[in-house]
Amino acid sequence: xxxxxxxxxxxxxxxxxxxxxxxxxxxxxxxxxxxxxxxxxxxxxxxxxxxxxxxxxxxxxxxxxxxxxxxxxxxxxxxxxxxxxxxxxxxxxxxxxxxxxxxxxxxxxxxxxxxxxxxxxxxxxxxxxxxxxxxxxxxxxxxxxxxxxxxxxxxxxxxxxxxxxxxxxxxxxxxxxxxxxxxxxxxxxxxxxxxxxxxxxxxxxxxxxxxxxxxxxxxxxxxxxxxxxxxxxxxxxxxxxxxxxxxxxxxxxxxxxxxxxxxxxxxxxxxxxxxxxxxxxxxxxxxxx
Amino acid sequence: xxxxxxxxxxxxxxxxxxxxxxxxxxxxxxxxxxxxxxxxxxxxxxxxxxxxxxxxxxxxxxxxxxxxxxxxxxxxxxxxxxxxxxxxxxxxxxxxxxxxxxxxxxxxxxxxxxxxxxxxxxxxxxxxxxxxxxxxxxxxxxxxxxxxxxxxxxxxxxxxxxxxxxxxxxxxxxxxxxxxxxxxxxxxxxxxxxxxxxxxxxxxxxxxxxxxxxxxxxxxxxxxxxxxxxxxxxxxxxxxxxxxxxxxxxxxxxxxxxxxxxxxxxxxxxxxxxxxxxxxxxxxxxxxxxxxxxxxxxxxxxxxxxxxxxxxxxxxxxxxxxxxxxxxxxxxxxxx
Amino acid sequence: xxxxxxxxxxxxxxxxxxxxxxxxxxxxxxxxxxxxxxxxxxxxxxxxxxxxxxxxxxxxxxxxxxxxxxxxxxxxxxxxxxxxxxxxxxxxxxxxxxxxxxxxxxxxxxxxxxxxxxxxxxxxxxxxxxxxxxxxxxxxxxxxxxxxxxxxxxxxxxxxxxxxxxxxxxxxxxxxxxxxxxxxxxxxxxxxxxxxxxxxxxxxxxxxxxxxxxxxxxxxxxxxxxxxxxxxxxxxxxxxxxxxxxxxxxxxxxxxxxxxxxxxxxxxxxxxxxxxxxxxxxxxxxxxxxxxxxxxxxxxxxxxxxxxxxxxxxxxxxx
Numbered sequence: 001x002x003x004x005x006x007x008x009x010x011x012x013x014x015x016x017x018x019x020x021x022x023x024x025x026x027x028x029x030x031x032x033x034x035x036x037x038x039x040x041x042x043x044x045x046x047x048x049x050x051x052x053x054x055x056x057x058x059x060x061x062x063x064x065x066x067x068x069x070x071x072x073x074x075x076x077x078x079x080x081x082x083x084x085x086x087x088x089x090x091x092x093x094x095x096x097x098x099x100x101x102x103x104x105x106x107x108x109x110x111x112x113x114x115x116x117x118x119x120x121x122x123x124x125x126x127x128x129x130x131x132x133x134x135x136x137x138x139x140x141x142x143x144x145x146x147x148x149x150x151x152x153x154x155x156x157x158x159x160x161x162x163x164x165x166x167x168x169x170x171x172x173x174x175x176x177x178x179x180x181x182x183x184x185x186x187x188x189x190x191x192x193x194x195x196x197x198x199x200x201x202x203x204x205x206x207x208x209x210x211x212x213x214x215x216x217x218x219x220x221x222x223x224x225x226x227x228x229x230x231x232x233x234x235x236x237x238x239x240x241x242x243x244x245x246x247x248x249x250x251x252x253x254x255x256x257x258x259x260x261x262x263x264x265x266x267x268x269x270x271x272x273x274x275x276x277x278x279x280x281x282x283x284x285x286x287x288x289x
Numbered sequence: 290x291x292x293x294x295x296x297x298x299x300x301x302x303x304x305x306x307x308x309x310x311x312x313x314x315x316x317x318x319x320x321x322x323x324x325x326x327x328x329x330x331x332x333x334x335x336x337x338x339x340x341x342x343x344x345x346x347x348x349x350x351x352x353x354x355x356x357x358x359x360x361x362x363x364x365x366x367x368x369x370x371x372x373x374x375x376x377x378x379x380x381x382x383x384x385x386x387x388x389x390x391x392x393x394x395x396x397x398x399x400x401x402x403x404x405x406x407x408x409x410x411x412x413x414x415x416x417x418x419x420x421x422x423x424x425x426x427x428x429x430x431x432x433x434x435x436x437x438x439x440x441x442x443x444x445x446x447x448x449x450x451x452x453x454x455x456x457x458x459x460x461x462x463x464x465x466x467x468x469x470x471x472x473x474x475x476x477x478x479x480x481x482x483x484x485x486x487x488x489x490x491x492x493x494x495x496x497x498x499x500x501x502x503x504x505x506x507x508x509x510x511x512x513x514x515x516x517x518x519x520x521x522x523x524x525x526x527x528x529x530x531x532x533x534x535x536x537x538x539x540x541x542x543x544x545x546x547x548x549x550x551x552x553x554x555x556x557x558x559x560x561x562x563x564x565x566x567x568x569x570x571x572x573x574x575x576x577x578x579x580x581x582x583x584x585x586x587x588x589x590x591x592x593x594x595x596x597x598x599x600x601x602x603x604x605x606x607x608x609x610x611x612x613x614x615x616x617x618x619x620x621x622x623x624x625x
Numbered sequence: 626x627x628x629x630x631x632x633x634x635x636x637x638x639x640x641x642x643x644x645x646x647x648x649x650x651x652x653x654x655x656x657x658x659x660x661x662x663x664x665x666x667x668x669x670x671x672x673x674x675x676x677x678x679x680x681x682x683x684x685x686x687x688x689x690x691x692x693x694x695x696x697x698x699x700x701x702x703x704x705x706x707x708x709x710x711x712x713x714x715x716x717x718x719x720x721x722x723x724x725x726x727x728x729x730x731x732x733x734x735x736x737x738x739x740x741x742x743x744x745x746x747x748x749x750x751x752x753x754x755x756x757x758x759x760x761x762x763x764x765x766x767x768x769x770x771x772x773x774x775x776x777x778x779x780x781x782x783x784x785x786x787x788x789x790x791x792x793x794x795x796x797x798x799x800x801x802x803x804x805x806x807x808x809x810x811x812x813x814x815x816x817x818x819x820x821x822x823x824x825x826x827x828x829x830x831x832x833x834x835x836x837x838x839x840x841x842x843x844x845x846x847x848x849x850x851x852x853x854x855x856x857x858x859x860x861x862x863x864x865x866x867x868x869x870x871x872x873x874x875x876x877x878x879x880x881x882x883x884x885x886x887x888x889x890x891x892x893x894x895x896x897x898x899x900x901x902x903x904x905x906x907x908x909x910x911x912x913x914x915x916x917x918x919x920x921x922x923x924x925x926x927x928x929x930x931x932x933x934x935x936x937x938x939x940x941x942x943x944x
Contacts, residue, residue, distance in 0.1 A: 124642075131643045133920050135879025136913060140650075143901045143909045144657045220770045224883045227772055228898050247776055251784050261773035269768035347844055378847030385845075390838040395860045405846040456846060 026277015032270035040087040049077035051084040051237070060253040070255035072245065081242060082259050088149060088238040090267070092231075093218035096153045100160030101211045105204065107161075108168025113176055113191075113199055123169065126162040134159040138221065142230045149232040152225045156218050160211075167210045171203040171287045178202070205282030209275050213288075216271025219264050239264055293320035294464055294496050295344070299356035300366075302339050302348065302520075309568040313339045316356070317522045318593065319515055321464075326490055326497045328511035328528070330504060330543070334564065336520040337500045341466040345383050346373035361463065379409040382457035386469035388450035392441040398452045399425060399437030405459040424455040428485060447478035454485065461493060468500045483510050504547055508532065516540050519564050519575035522593060526600040536602040539576045574604070582606055589614075636928050640921055647921070651914045652696045655683070655906040666709055666904050679709065683907075705911035710903055715911035719893060723915060726885065726892035728797060730877045732812045737819035738870060744820075745827025746859055750835040759824055766821020772883045775814035782810060792889040811888045815880050819873055826869040830862035864935040871927025875920045 039046055048066070055075035063070040069078035111122040129137065138155035145151045175181060176199060184198045219239070225231035226240025234241070239260040246257030279288060302314040314336040321327045329337045342348045344358050346365060358365045360381065365373065377383075385391050392401055402421035406412065418437075425433035428451040441449055450470065457465055467486065471479040487510045490497055499511060507514050507528060514531050516524040516539065524537040535541045562579035565571055571578060577587040586605045593603040594613035604610055655662050663680050664671070683706070684692045699705065705715035748759040783791035789810050795803040834840060835858050843853050882894035889895070893912050900908035 125646075128643050128646050131921060131924060132647065132917050133875035133879040135876075135882055136916050136920075139879075139882055139897060139901070140654060140909070140913045143897075143906070143913075144654050145659070216768075223770055224772060228883060228886055229902065230898075243773060243776070250776065250780055254780055257773075257776055257780070261770060261777070264770050264773065265768040268770075269764060272767060345845055347841065374844075374847050374849065376847070377845055383842075383845040385838055385842055387838060391842045393839045393843065393857050393861065396857070404848060408847045408849065408852075453842070456842075 023277050023280060025273045026280070029270045029273025029275070029277055032266065033274050036086070036090070036267055036270065039083060040090045043083045043087045047077075047080035047083045049080045051080045052076065052235075053080075060249055060256075062253070063255055069259045070253060072253070072256045073249050078256055078259055081237060082239070082263055085237045085239045085242050085260065086263055086267075088232055088236060089219050089222050089240070089264075092149055092153045092156070092222045092238065093215050096156035096218050096222075097160060097211050097215040099153070099157040100164050100214075101207065103157070104161040104164030105168045105207050108165035108170075108207070109172050109195060109200060109203060111165070112169040112172025112203075113195055119169075122165070126165050129158070129162040130166070135221065135224065138225060139228075139230065142225065147230045147233055149222075149226075149236060149238060152222055152231040155225070156221050159221070160214050160218070163214065164207055164211060167288055168203065168207045171206040171283075172199055174285055174287060175199050175203040206279075206285075206287035209279045209283045210288045212278055213272055213275035216268040216275075219267050219271075223260075223264055292323055294323040294361060295319075295321040295498070296359040297340070297356065298359070300340065300343065300358060301355040302336070302343050302352060303355075304349075304352045306568065311567045312570060313520055313567060314343070315520045315570075316590070317517075317520075318356075319522060319525065321496060321498055322513075323463075323496055324490070324494050325512040326487070326499055326510055328507040328514040329498060329500045329517060330502065330507055330514055331517035332502060332564065334519075334567075335517045337517050338468050340517075341383060341468055341498065341500055344466060345377055345381065346370070347377075347383075375409065378405050378457075378462075379460045380462050381464045381466065382460075382462040384450075384453055384457050384465065384467040384470045387473045388446050388453050389473065391453050392449060394441055396440070397438045398441055398444065398449075402452065402456045402459055405456050409460050421455070421459070424459055425452070428452070428455040428458070429481075430455075445478075446474055447481065450474060450478075450482055451485070454482070454489070458489065458493070458495075462495065464496045464498070466498045466500070469502070470499070471506060472501070472503070479506075480509075486510065504543060516543070519570065520567060521575055521590075522603065523574075523576065524600075524602045524604075525593070526602075530600045534600070536596060536600065536607055537576075537604045538580045538582050538606070542579075632932050633929055636925060636932070640925050643921055644918065647917050648697055648700065648914070649693070651910050651917070652693050654910055654913070656685070656689070656692075658906065662906060666906055682707070700914070705914065706907040708905060708908050710905050710908075715908050718896065718908060719911050719915050722891055722893045722896050722912075724797070725794065725890055726878070726881055726894060726916070727919070729808060729811055729815065729885070729890065729892060730874065730881055732808060733815035733819065733877055734870065734874060736812055736816040737823050737873075740816070740820040741823030742827050742866060745824040746831055746854065748824075749828045749831030749854075749858075759828065763821045763825045766818045766824075769818070771814055771818050771880050772887050774817055775810065775884060775887050778810050778814060792887075794888075794890050807888075807890075811884050811890060814887075815877060815884050818880075819877060822873060823866070823869065827862065827866050830865040831858050834858040834861045864931045867927060867931050867934055871924055871931075874923045874927075878916050878920050 053076060055071065055077075058067065058071040058075040060073060061067065061071040061075070067077050067079065069082060072078055072081065107122050107126070111119040138152075138159055141155045141158060142151055145154070180202075181194060181198050184194050189197075222231055222238060223240035223243060226238045227244045229244065232238040232241050242260040243257060246253075246260065250257055279286075297317055297319040300314060300317045301312065304311045304313060317336075317340060329340070331337050339348070343352075343354050344360070344365060346368065348354065354366050356366065360376070365376070368376075392398065396404075399418065399421050402424055403414070403417040406417040406420055407414070410417070422433060422437055425437065430436055430448060430451055436444070441452070444452065450473075454470075457467075470486065471482050474482060483506065486497060486499070489495060499506070501507060511528050513525065513527050515522055516531075516537065518539045524531070524535070524540050526536075531540065532544065535544050565575050565578055571588075573586075573588040573590050574580070577583045580587070584605060589605075591603045591605050591607075591610045592613045593601050594607065594609035595601045596607060596609045602610060658665060661676075663676050663683070663685065667676060667679060680686055684695055703716050705719065707713070708715050708718055711718070744755075744759050744762070748756045779791045782789045790807055791810075794807050797804045831854075835854070840853060840858060843857055844850075848857075878894075881892060882897060884890070885892040885895035886898050893916055897909055897912035897916075900906075900912065
């Protein structure tokens with residue numbers, strides 16, 4: 001009977017091994033993300049120049065060894081500005097997704113687990129939010145509350161909450177029918193205990209996968225809002241603000257425009273790859289497919 | 290004795306997987322005679338379906354097939370894709386296990402039968418439709434004229450399997466490979482479908498290879514049986530012989546596991562032990578790990594040999610196998 | 626009534642509450658603005674009489690319910706209020722702008738479908754250079770922000786090569802050819818990411834269908850691979866593709882807000898953005914209402930199309 005005893009330990013061992021490293025894509029995504037987060041956190045030490053240092057001799061100057069991304073209309077170092085702007089953009093992306101995760105997961109969990117009128121009460125409004133174009137919703141919210149990166153964060157959270165709630169609900173529906181949940185119920189465990197101890201840990205995986213991928217796209221949304229002048233406001237600079245500024249000097253100094261855009265693309269891609277890598281481990285049933 | 294219509298010679302099939310290469314079928318040699326219903330029995334994963342798919346040329350391109358599969362004298366292994374396509378559905382048909390998922394949900398059932406005809410015959414659409422309708426009537430679809438335009442989801446499982454059979458029959462093939470044709474159906478429908486297959490054989494002289502894990506099905510309709518275990522063919526005999534005098538310990542275990550009056554249903558998994566890992570199979574007889582009679586010699590592969598004209602077995606307990614191995618040994622010793 | 630007909634009716638009935646809730650949301654927009662919206666709107670040079678006048682115009686001095694009833698009544702009569710900058714009725718303003726947005730999004734979606742579906746179909750279920758290339762396209766289309774791509778296209782096509790105008794617009798009714806020249810870059814920009822997404826969806830749906838038992842059975846019947854892919858698999862993948870096209874239309878409408886601003890196209894999206902900057906709330910309200918309504922209409926049409934494409938929908942549970 002040693003086999004029967006060995007099974008749970010083996011299963012636990014499988015959980016502890018970071019599964020996102022099992023695929024090459026997941027590994028690449030993780031490595032790039034780790035690097036990007038390190039850059040954002042250590043911006044003050046990594047950036048070669050102060051992001052606001054104006055250098056009249058280097059107005060719109062092209063890339064050099066000292067300024068690998070060139071300089072902008074005020075002679076500021078584009079690389080340093082990208083690093084600091086990335087920090088703002090990433091903060092908005094992470095903050096908005098975490099906020100949506102914190103609200104959407106319990107809503108979806110409750111709707112999926114309780115069903116009936118609870119489900120209807122929670123999901124109807126959520127379906128209605130999903131029935132509107134996401135960016136329009138964000139723009140409308142900003143129209144009411146006024147521009148700013150905190151408002152942009154909130155607006156993205158409003159877009160993401162229904163998406164994550166839907167995934168959480170779908171995942172909960174799958175998990176609730178599993179034998180261990182029925183078992184817990186049969187043993188007389190209370191609904192709160194079943195939800196937090198049995199349903200949540202098993203249903204949250206797909207939500208994490210979806211949130212990871214959405215976190216990357218939040219960078220794109222933030223950039224679009226800032227580009228329209230509805231996100232981060234000067235003197236705060238996000239990647240979208242840089243893209244709006246760079247457009248004015250596009251023909252003279254394309255590097256001002258190119259590098260922030262590349263930074264966004266790489267980050268979105270890294271989040272996508274990492275999310276796909278996580279999926280293998282956290283969403284074996286393919287709820288987020 | 291009738292001539293073999295299908296002749297397998299040392300057929301082996303391997304697949305690459307993430308765990309390594311799986312040898313799903315090893316060195317299977319077998320004759321299927323014209324006009325008979327030949328049963329192929331074994332647990333799931335024993336290679337019986339793989340063997341049928343290899344015959345049809347439907348294995349994924351990553352697999353490799355060795356040996357020869359002769360159909361009416363023509364070797365199908367290595368035949369080009371277009372030649373195989375022309376053979377499929379025309380000279381050889383296949384029926385799959387699950388009738389619920391065998392038909393395209395978006396097309397009328399009648400058109401799916403007609404499609405098989407149009408894929409192989411140079412005839413008009415109207416003519417193909419008329420023939421398809423005849424076939425639906427022939428396999429016992431009630432009110433076939435009205436049913437012709439129905440999508441599959443309006444039909445019951447048993448009716449769908451009749452449509453699948455009509456499709457397989459459409460071009461009057463010489464050989465039908467039926468892979469678990471009744472497994473997904475409930476018992477009464479099972480019996481109906483089996484008797485339909487048997488009656489079709491009577492009327493059209495079609496040869497049928499019936500793949501199943503259910504010895505009861507074999508006993509009902511088959512003439513001869515091959516027993517497979519973990520990719521090896523271990524015993525071939527007429528149905529009467531096999532049930533009366535099973536030679537291979539695996540076959541014996543299978544028969545002991547059969548349902549009696551007291552037990553509901555026989556499950557092949559009641560045999561102690563587990564099927565060996567086919568990425569790294571043990572040498573010799575693959576049943577040796579579970580066999581109550583296992584000996585040292587079992588680490589060498591026992592050749593399939595005729596005990597008598599109606600019964601062949603691959604087991605070192607059998608004198609025929611010993612003799613065959615002895616002959617092989619002498620022959621190879623002579624040439625070296 | 627036929628089961629399919631009742632499906633359409635049920636779907637129509639779902640659109641009603643969505644529209645109602647949206648109208649409440651849009652109605653509340655102006656009332657949720659922190660501080661005094663009228664003062665914010667008119668700026669600080671406005672006289673108190675002026676403010677009072679506008680406030681009573683907007684009905685802000687009455688109860689919320691009677692305001693809402695008035696608002697909805699107005700919407701039904703095509704009255705979306707007045708633009709306090711240009712003094713024109715909002716409905717007239719939108720009527721001028723809407724065709725541009727509709728043309729832009731329809732052209733972009735058409736291009737995206739024409740590129741994404743064939744590439745998705747032909748790269749499904751097989752390895753090879755085409756699959757690798759389409760994989761690369763998907764990665765690029767998903768990670769690159771659309772408006773940044775637009776700027777890069779401007780840089781190359783308008784800046785370096787002088788092939789296409791960087792911005793501006795001529796109406797379709799004035800000169801169709803020049804209209805297309807002006808729309809080329811915006812349409813490509815908007816379509817790029819969509820095409821990648823549709824390619825991925827199509828390929829995924831095709832891969833799934835090509836792995837089914839009935840495709841195996843079609844192969845066993847000796848049906849040609851070409852017919853299997855184009856007649857059977859594509860037919861069965863079409864509801865999935867249509868669903869995604871409908872959903873993505875919303876993404877396109879959102880994207881149009883940015884792209885119209887980028888290319889200075891006189892569409893509803895750009896109108897919304899400039900109106901937000903001018904705190905011209907009635908116009909923002911009207912614009913949001915129109916775009917949202919448009920999307921709800923598209924979703925409705927999509928669902929009906931999917932119901933028609935999918936043999937299993939619209940026949941109840943019976944099988």
